[in-house]
Amino acid sequence: xxxxxxxxxxxxxxxxxxxxxxxxxxxxxxxxxxxxxxxxxxxxxxxxxxxxxxxxxxxxxxxxxxxxxxxxxxxxxxxxxxxxxxxxxxxxxxxxxxxxxxxxxxxxxxxxxxxxxxxxxxxxxxxxxxxxxxxxxxxxxxxxxxxxxxxxxxxxxxxxxxxxxxxxxxxxxxxxxxxxxxxxxxxxxxxxxxxxxxxxxxxxxxxxxxxxxxxxxxxxxxxxxxxxxxxxxxxxxxxxxxxxxxxxxxxxxxxxxxxxxxxxxxxxxxxxxxxxxxxxxxxxxxxxxxxxxxxxxxxxxxxxxxxxxxxxxxxxxxxxxxxxxxxxxxxxxxxxxxxxxxxxxxxxxxxxxxxxxxxxxxxxxxxxxxxxxxxxxxxxxxxxxxxxxxxxxxxxxxxxxxxxxxxxxxxxxxxxxxxxxxxxxxxxxxxxxxxxxxxxxxxxxxxxxxxxxxxxxxxxxxxxxxxxxxxxxxxxxxxxxxxxxxxxxxxxxxxxxxxxxxxxxxxxxxxxxxxxxxxxxxxxxxxxxxxxxxxxxxxxxxxxxxxxxxxxxxxxxxxxxxxxxxxxxxxxxxxxxxxxxxxxxxxxxxxxxxxxxxxxxxxxxxxxxxxxxxxxxxxxxxxxxxxxxxxxxxxxxxxxxxxxxxxxxxxxxxxxxxxxxxxxxxxxxxxxxxxxxxxxxxxxxxxx
Amino acid sequence: xxxxxxxxxxxxxxxxxxxxxxxxxxxxxxxxxxxxxxxxxxxxxxxxxxxxxxxxxxxxxxxxxxxxxxxxxxxxxxxxxxxxxxxxxxxxxxxxxxxx
Amino acid sequence: xxxxxxxxxxxxxxxxxxxxxxxxxxxxxxxxxxxxxxxxxxxxxxxxxxxxxxxxxxxxxxxxxxxxxxxxxxxxxxxxxxxxxxxxxxxxxxxxxxxxxxxxxxxxxxxxxxxxxxxxxxxxxxxxxxxxxxxxxxxxxxxxxxxxxxxxxxxxxxxxxxxxxx
Numbered sequence: 001x002x003x004x005x006x007x008x009x010x011x012x013x014x015x016x017x018x019x020x021x022x023x024x025x026x027x028x029x030x031x032x033x034x035x036x037x038x039x040x041x042x043x044x045x046x047x048x049x050x051x052x053x054x055x056x057x058x059x060x061x062x063x064x065x066x067x068x069x070x071x072x073x074x075x076x077x078x079x080x081x082x083x084x085x086x087x088x089x090x091x092x093x094x095x096x097x098x099x100x101x102x103x104x105x106x107x108x109x110x111x112x113x114x115x116x117x118x119x120x121x122x123x124x125x126x127x128x129x130x131x132x133x134x135x136x137x138x139x140x141x142x143x144x145x146x147x148x149x150x151x152x153x154x155x156x157x158x159x160x161x162x163x164x165x166x167x168x169x170x171x172x173x174x175x176x177x178x179x180x181x182x183x184x185x186x187x188x189x190x191x192x193x194x195x196x197x198x199x200x201x202x203x204x205x206x207x208x209x210x211x212x213x214x215x216x217x218x219x220x221x222x223x224x225x226x227x228x229x230x231x232x233x234x235x236x237x238x239x240x241x242x243x244x245x246x247x248x249x250x251x252x253x254x255x256x257x258x259x260x261x262x263x264x265x266x267x268x269x270x271x272x273x274x275x276x277x278x279x280x281x282x283x284x285x286x287x288x289x290x291x292x293x294x295x296x297x298x299x300x301x302x303x304x305x306x307x308x309x310x311x312x313x314x315x316x317x318x319x320x321x322x323x324x325x326x327x328x329x330x331x332x333x334x335x336x337x338x339x340x341x342x343x344x345x346x347x348x349x350x351x352x353x354x355x356x357x358x359x360x361x362x363x364x365x366x367x368x369x370x371x372x373x374x375x376x377x378x379x380x381x382x383x384x385x386x387x388x389x390x391x392x393x394x395x396x397x398x399x400x401x402x403x404x405x406x407x408x409x410x411x412x413x414x415x416x417x418x419x420x421x422x423x424x425x426x427x428x429x430x431x432x433x434x435x436x437x438x439x440x441x442x443x444x445x446x447x448x449x450x451x452x453x454x455x456x457x458x459x460x461x462x463x464x465x466x467x468x469x470x471x472x473x474x475x476x477x478x479x480x481x482x483x484x485x486x487x488x489x490x491x492x493x494x495x496x497x498x499x500x501x502x503x504x505x506x507x508x509x510x511x512x513x514x515x516x517x518x519x520x521x522x523x524x525x526x527x528x529x530x531x532x533x534x535x536x537x538x539x540x541x542x543x544x545x546x547x548x549x550x551x552x553x554x555x556x557x558x559x560x561x562x563x564x565x566x567x568x569x570x571x572x573x574x575x576x577x578x579x580x581x582x583x584x585x586x587x588x589x590x591x592x593x594x595x596x597x598x599x600x601x602x603x604x605x606x607x608x609x610x611x612x613x614x615x616x617x618x619x620x621x622x623x624x625x626x627x628x629x630x631x632x633x634x635x636x637x638x639x640x641x642x643x644x645x646x647x648x649x650x651x652x653x654x655x656x657x658x659x660x661x662x663x664x665x666x667x668x669x670x671x672x673x674x675x676x677x678x679x680x681x682x683x684x685x686x687x688x
Numbered sequence: 689x690x691x692x693x694x695x696x697x698x699x700x701x702x703x704x705x706x707x708x709x710x711x712x713x714x715x716x717x718x719x720x721x722x723x724x725x726x727x728x729x730x731x732x733x734x735x736x737x738x739x740x741x742x743x744x745x746x747x748x749x750x751x752x753x754x755x756x757x758x759x760x761x762x763x764x765x766x767x768x769x770x771x772x773x774x775x776x777x778x779x780x781x782x783x784x785x786x787x788x
Numbered sequence: 789x790x791x792x793x794x795x796x797x798x799x800x801x802x803x804x805x806x807x808x809x810x811x812x813x814x815x816x817x818x819x820x821x822x823x824x825x826x827x828x829x830x831x832x833x834x835x836x837x838x839x840x841x842x843x844x845x846x847x848x849x850x851x852x853x854x855x856x857x858x859x860x861x862x863x864x865x866x867x868x869x870x871x872x873x874x875x876x877x878x879x880x881x882x883x884x885x886x887x888x889x890x891x892x893x894x895x896x897x898x899x900x901x902x903x904x905x906x907x908x909x910x911x912x913x914x915x916x917x918x919x920x921x922x923x924x925x926x927x928x929x930x931x932x933x934x935x936x937x938x939x940x941x942x943x944x945x946x947x948x949x950x951x952x953x954x
Contacts, residue, residue, distance in 0.1 A: 659784030662719075662876055666711055669885050676892050684899075690795055693901065698799045698832070700897075702806055702825075704890050709810035711882035712875050717815055717861060721822045724853065725806055728829045731841075739836045744919045747838050748928050751920070754848050755935045759942030761853045765860040766949025772864045773952070781876060 004060070006053035007068040010097050013050045013107060014146035016043040021139035028132025037122040040135035044118050044142055048111035055104045066510060067216070069152050071096040076155070081211075084233065087225065089211015098152035098215060102511040105351060106149035106283055109358050113275045114142055116478035120366050121267040123474030124373060134174060134265070141167035145276050149283060154203045154213040157284065161199065161248065164277045165192045171272060172264040184260035191257040195247015202240030206291075209233050219290050229294050238291050238298035241284065242305075249281030250332045251309045251339060256582055258332055262324040266369030269324060274331050274365050275358035282338040282354050286347045289512050293345070303343025303427075307434040310336030312579075314441040318448070319565075319576045322379050323368050326449050330405070331361055333438060337420055340435060346423035348508040352493055353416035355504075359489045360404035360413055363482035367398035370471045370479065371453060375464045381449065386458035391470050395454050397483040402450050404486040406443035406543050409536075415490030419505075421539060422532045439539055443546030451554040695736035702729035714779045720764050727757045794835055802828035813874055815861050819854065826850050840917040 020043040028036060058066055071094050078092040099107075118138065125134050144163025151157040166189075173185030207213050210221040227234055245251070250258040261273050272278070285292060285302065292299050310333045317329035334357050341350035372379055374391050388395045404411040407418065417439060425432040458465065470476070493504035553560050565572045574580070656667075702725060709722030731750045738746025772778055805825035812818040830845040876882075924932055948954065 654788045657786075657788050659787030660780060661783070662711060662780050662878060666878060666882060666885065669707060669711065669882075669889065673885065673889055673892060676889075676896075680892065680896055680899075690791060693897070694795060694799075695832070695836070696897065698802065700890075700893055701803050702829075704886055705803070705806040705810055707889065708883060708886045709806075711886070712879045713810065714874060714876050715815060717857070717864070718810070718818055721818060721857065722810060724822065724849075725809070725825065728826060728849075731845075732829060732832055735833055735836050735838050735841060738838070744916070744923045745927075747841050747916075747920055748923050750838075750841055751844060751924070752928075752931060752935055754844060755939065758848055758853055759938050761856055762942050762946040763949065765856055766946040769860060769863060770949050778864050778866065 004057040004068075006050055006057045007099060008070060009050065010054055010068070010099050010150060011070055011072055013047045013054070013111070014143045014150060016047045016050075017139040017142035017146070019043065021136050021143060024132050024136030024139065028136055031132060033126065033131050036132050036135050040139050041115070041118045041122060043139060044111060044115045047142070047146070048108075048115045051104075051107040051111045054099055055108055058099060058101070058104050063510060067098065067100045069096060069098045069216070071152075083211040084209045087211055089207070089221075091207055091213075093153050093155040093213065095156060096152040096214075097150045099150065100511055101508050102283070102286060102351065103149050105355065105508065107146060109355055110142070110145050110149065110276050113358050113362050113482075114145075114271060116481055117267050117271045117275075117362065117366065120270075120369075120475050120478040121265075123472045124267055124369055125265065126472075126474075128265070130174070134171075137167055137170045137174070138268075138271070141171065141272060141277070145280070148280055152215055154206060154215075157287075158199065158203060161244070161280060161284075162196065164272070164280060165189060165196070165248070168192070168261070168272050168277055171268040172261045174264055174268065178263070181263040184257070184263040188257040188261050191254050192247045195244045195254050197243075198240045198247070199244025202237050202244065205233070205237045205240060209237065215287060218288075222290055222294065227294055229296060231294065234291060235295040235298050238288075238295040239301065241288055241291070242298065242302055245281030245285055245339070246305065247281075248284075249278045249335050249339070251281075251305050251336065252312065255309065255313070255332050256585060259325055259328045259578070262322070262328050266324070266365055266372060269328070270362045270365035270369070273328065274361040278331060278335055279338070279354045279358070282335065282342065282350055285339070285342045286351055286511070289342075289347050292342070299343050299345065301343075303340050303424075303431055306336045306339030306341075306343055307424075307431050307438075308336070309333070310340065310438045311434050311441075314438045314445065315575055316578055317445045318441060319572065321382055323371065323381050323384075323449060323453065324365070324379060326381075326445060327361070327364055327368060330364075330442065330446065333442065334361065334405070336438075337417065337435065340424060340431065341420040344424050344427040344431070346420065347512050348505045349416065349419040349423055351508055352504055353420055355492075356404070356412040356416040356486075356489050359482055359485040360401040360411075363397060363401040363479060363486055364405065366475070366479055366482065367394050367401060370394040370475055371398075373471050373475070374468050375460060376467050378460065378464055381452040383459050383461060384453045385456045385460065386454070387460075387468070388454040390468050393470060393476050393479065397479040398454070399450060400483045401486050402446045405446055406547065407439055407539060408543060409540060410487075410490065412486050412488070412490035414540075415493055418536055418539065419493070422535050425535055436539060436542065440542040440546040443543040444550050447547045447550035448554055451550060455555055456558070692736055692740050695732060699729045699733040699736065702726075702732065714781055716768055716778050716780050716783070717765075719780065720761065720768070724757060724761065727753055791835065794831070798828045798831040798835065801825075802832070815865075816858070819857050819861055822857075823850055823854050826854065838916060840920045 017040075020040050023039065024031075024036065031039075058068065061068070073095050074092075075095040076091065076093040078090040080088060080090050083089040118135075121134065121138065125131055128134070141164060144160045144167055146160070148157055148160025148164060151160060169185045169189040172188050173182045175181045176185075203213060206218070210218055210225065212218060212221055222234075247254040258273060258278070262269055264272075292302070313329045313332035313336065317326050317333065320326045320329060334353070338350040338353050338357070341347070341353060371384070371387065371391065371394055374387070374394065375384065378384065400411070404413040407414045421432060421435050421439070424435055460468070553564070577583075706722045706726035706729060709725065710719050713719055713722065731753055734746040734750045734753070736746075738744060738750075768778060771783065775782065777783070802825050805821045805828060809818045809821035809825060812821065826845065826849050830842050830850075833839075833842040833845055
């Protein structure tokens with residue numbers, strides 16, 4: 001084959017981190033930290049280089065033909081069967097890789113941001129125990145995520161899907177000696193599992209209905225099967241796959257694990273719970289767009305859930321006091337935006353927002369980590385303040401990221417969020433209004449965070465105050481790079497109405513199986529363009545209002561925050577306690593599962609152990625008692641019976657020998673009498 | 689010589705008295721003496737018949753019996769003496785160790 | 789005439805002494821009565837013209853055996869008053885059996901009363917001792933020797949029995 005080098009070797013991209021992960025987990029204990037750093041960061045760096053190479057080589061291909069696949073080996077050989085639609089299908093899964101614009105973007109994000117976070121971690125985790133374990137898990141995660149985005153069929157994607165879930169569990173519970181960390185890891189995994197059940201059912205239904213699970217065959221299968229839009233079977237597939245997405249990407253109702261996942265080290269939060277793993281759901285929906293486009297009801301569901309989650313999570317982010325928790329809810333909220341975009345058909349906008357979100361959210365988490373590091377572990381914003389002058393690099397990068405997420409022109413967040421909002425406005429006013437309102441809240445809580453952390457009087461504790469120091473270069477350089485990306489990342493897709501050419505969007509378009517009618521509709525006339533300018537201005541106004549409000553409450557008149565909290569006491573409590581959803585889930589599911597466990601345990605103790613084991617023991621003892629009885633009375637008895645018979649029969653004979661000589665002589669005399677009687681009788685009979 | 693019946697009757701009487709003595713008395717010395725009496729009765733019988741037939745065989749036999757009686761008396765009395773030293777008793781009722 | 793008188797005299801003496809011997813409480817008395825019974829028996833021997841046996845009886849039986857008896861009686865002489873019961877528990881049975889025996893023998897006598905006569909009238913040659921000696925050392929030499937061994941054994945036995953510590 002004359003395929004270009006990088007495209008032909010895309011299977012190496014997940015392999016490098018896998019090798020170092022294996023090395024760490026087998027022999028990492030004995031290696032020194034610098035060696036570990038070089039190996040692990042190095043492998044991700046090499047993967048990044050290969051990703052860049054693959055991307056450019058993909059660009060060199062003509063637009064219609066930008067798909068390259070690589071088949072490594074047959075994983076599950078073809079099993080023929082009849083599909084639900086009546087055609088002949090095969091259940092087959094290769095261990096194969098596919099690179100097209102969508103997966104190219106994903107691997108660049110994953111390896112690029114991942115590389116920066118790996119570098120950051122060498123500084124952040126330098127003094128933590130289990131350095132080799134951390135990097136081993138992190139590299140294992142890179143492998144899983146890359147498999148997820150590079151797989152050419154649903155089953156390989158699922159392998160990566162499960163892998164990232166496992167690594168998330170391992171990394172959330174990295175500080176396993178803390179019960180809260182271990183519990184959080186468990187919670188993440190279990191909640192994910194619920195989603196994965198739906199995902200698996202979706203995979204099965206896809207295979208049963210369409211006869212294939214390979215991405216490049218699903219489209220032709222849909223066309224061949226003459227499936228109409230709104231077909232209930234397609235709807236079922238779409239909804240089931242979305243259940244998996246809600247679990248992995250923390251949407252309603254399976255979002256509850258993400259705030260708890262902040263127990264893990266900050267680089268983990270940045271990489272997994274901001275930039276990459278949680279975006280897997282969005283990637284999956286985008287990848288399966290041909291299914292979703294044939295199920296408008298499912299897309300409505302996706303959009304509604306996305307919008308509601310965005311608003312809901314933002315409301316909780318407003319009242320949190322832990323810096324990482326605010327960012328966690330912010331992540332859930334932004335993921336809602338991405339699903340909203342996919343739900344209204346703007347899959348490319350969703351992916352665009354995914355990319356920009358990776359930049360600024362990753363930066364936000366890393367900067368937060370830097371703040372926590374500077375304050376020797378303090379995470380409560382009420383104990384921060386006045387840090388702007390003391391840790392300037394951290395401050396400036398965080399400020400840039402906040403501007404980006406709030407959506408200020410021309411930072412990255414503005415581009416992507418604006419695109420989503422405009423596409424939503426075209427579809428449904430109410431969804432747009434929810435998104436609009438959420439944007440304002442986003443600005444508010446982000447700048448609340450910034451003001452509380454960096455401005456005002458220092459509320460830092462005494463011991464921490466003395467140790468405030470800027471982070472080492474290994475941590476600062478990724479911050480700066482990400483800040484640059486947060487500024488300029490959006491410029492990849494400068495909106496057309498402002499003179500840009502939306503290159504990013506156009507780059508991704510071939511992946512989306514948009515029917516021609518819809519595509520024509522998308523290229524509307526100037527009327528829509530004017531509308532778009534108005535929308536932009538409206539959102540900018542709301543964002544600025546939000547920032548101003550945050551400044552007013554948290555800097556100008558500080559006491560207003562507490563007064564408002566007290567005035568809306570009940571409401572404040574409700575939101576502060578996360579609407580008591582965790583407690584609800586506990587009562588409905590968690591405690592019921594525990595009850596089942598206890599019931600089964602008591603069954604085991606009382607019935608299986610009691611009847612079975614103890615019963616068997618009792619039975620054994622009983623049988624042994626029978627045996628003893630038999631042995632004593634029957635077997636021994638027959639022996640003693642024999643001896644007793646002899647004793648009985650010998651008794652008269654024994655009595656004769658009594659030791660008295662006179663008795664013996666008496667017997668002699670008796671004998672004598674007898675003998676004489678005999679002889680006299682003899683003589684008598686002879687005479688007569 | 690008188691009819692032999694007289695002598696036989698005498699012998700028989702002494703024999704019976706001797707038997708009664710052996711079976712009845714508790715004292716072993718008296719038992720032994722009763723046995724001597726029995727032997728004597730037998731001697732009378734033997735000598736009577738020796739006189740009746742005119743031979744001396746009976747008398748020779750009687751000599752042997754006397755010899756034997758002497759030996760037996762000696763040993764028997766020795767045993768009684770040893771037993772007396774051990775158990776301080778000469779009553780036959782109390783000499784029942786050789787029982788079952 | 790004298791024969792019958794002597795016979796009855798010696799017979800009654802013998803029987804009477806025997807009965808008395810068997811019934812005496814005092815052992816020494818019993819021994820003395822045995823001596824008289826033995827002397828009466830010796831007399832009977834003399835009547836039957838067994839002179840050697842007459843002498844042998846007195847020397848051996850009375851002079852040897854009865855002396856031995858008296859020695860031992862003296863050695864084991866317990867307080868007479870302790871021996872309250874002279875006769876063993878089986879006395880009734882014993883007497884009954886003896887009576888049965890007596891009846892049997894008397895019955896035999898009665899049946900054979902006519903078959904035994906008075907005996908030969910001729911006298912025996914006067915030298916009884918010589919006849920006994922001849923018979924003893926000619927026909928009965930082997931029993932004689934055996935008897936001597938018997939006496940040896942009895943002597944050893946008696947000595948051993950008599951020792952305090954073997």
